[in-house]
Amino acid sequence: MLVVEDLVVRYGRSPALRGVSFTVNEGEIVTIIGPNGAGKSTALKSIVGLVAPASGRIDFAGRSVVGLRTEALLRQGLSLVPEGRHIFTSLTVAENLRIGATARRDRRAARQDIADMLERFPALQRRVSSPAGKLSGGEQQQLAIARALIARPRMLMLDEPSLGLAPLIVEQIFDIIRELRAEGTTVLLVEQNAAKAVALADRAYVLQSGSVVIHGAASEILSST
Ligand code: ADP
Ligand code: ADP
Numbered sequence: 001m002l003v004v005e006d007l008v009v010r011y012g013r014s015p016a017l018r019g020v021s022f023t024v025n026e027g028e029i030v031t032i033i034g035p036n037g038a039g040k041s042t043a044l045k046s047i048v049g050l051v052a053p054a055s056g057r058i059d060f061a062g063r064s065v066v067g068l069r070t071e072a073l074l075r076q077g078l079s080l081v082p083e084g085r086h087i088f089t090s091l092t093v094a095e096n097l098r099i100g101a102t103a104r105r106d107r108r109a110a111r112q113d114i115a116d117m118l119e120r121f122p123a124l125q126r127r128v129s130s131p132a133g134k135l136s137g138g139e140q141q142q143l144a145i146a147r148a149l150i151a152r153p154r155m156l157m158l159d160e161p162s163l164g165l166a167p168l169i170v171e172q173i174f175d176i177i178r179e180l181r182a183e184g185t186t187v188l189l190v191e192q193n194a195a196k197a198v199a200l201a202d203r204a205y206v207l208q209s210g211s212v213v214i215h216g217a218a219s220e221i222l223s224s225t
Contacts, residue, residue, distance in 0.1 A: 089133030
């Protein structure tokens, strides 16, 4: 479904990705793990057009997505939950979801999408009129995921969803990711929390200093580390 081949990204002259290749098949959870600064975020940012690759190929569902803007990517079925959540803290939960729903032009359909999403995330339903900034970290992460899901992506990408969350809350977030896979959403998960991410994933890629150093079935990676 996603094919990234020989991707090179430079910030100025220093390479952040030195010819990285990976694939995500339909229905899989694939994780990219590796130390801070390895290039994990850069890989995701290249896919969603936040950084321009120097060279390489990024195809989603058989078509190049290099240079596409957010709206076009959403239409193709690609949605990102960015690192640090990036929700609007002074807007309410419902208002944050409405922003996610603007990809759909029809207002009634958008309202229905919001209602469906609130039903799916009871913690958000309970706080629907609260400013997002008043939610706990785990609730904010759920809101960021819900906002990305409202566009009904075929593939959801998550950048470090466990960052700053207590272990029990991380479990809740990972349970949500498991449910997504069960529903047929393909997932690309970038994580520093390698053990947890690999336990969840079908396949894993280990990035180090801008290169893929290990990749394989998650079970193999678990037994080799
Ligand atoms: P990770 O997500 O694995 O922590 P990043 O993709 O954020 O890694 O960063 C990869 C490398 O690129 C790091 O050395 C980082 O300092 C550098 N980098 C990231 N963003 C920029 C930027 N905007 N300008 C210059 N260097 C950057
Ligand atoms: P995030 O992934 O949450 O957006 P980053 O850590 O990647 O945050 O970067 C924060 C900001 O600093 C971004 O604008 C990024 O492009 C920039 N940045 C990151 N690393 C470097 C770096 N080594 N040199 C210059 N700018 C950087």
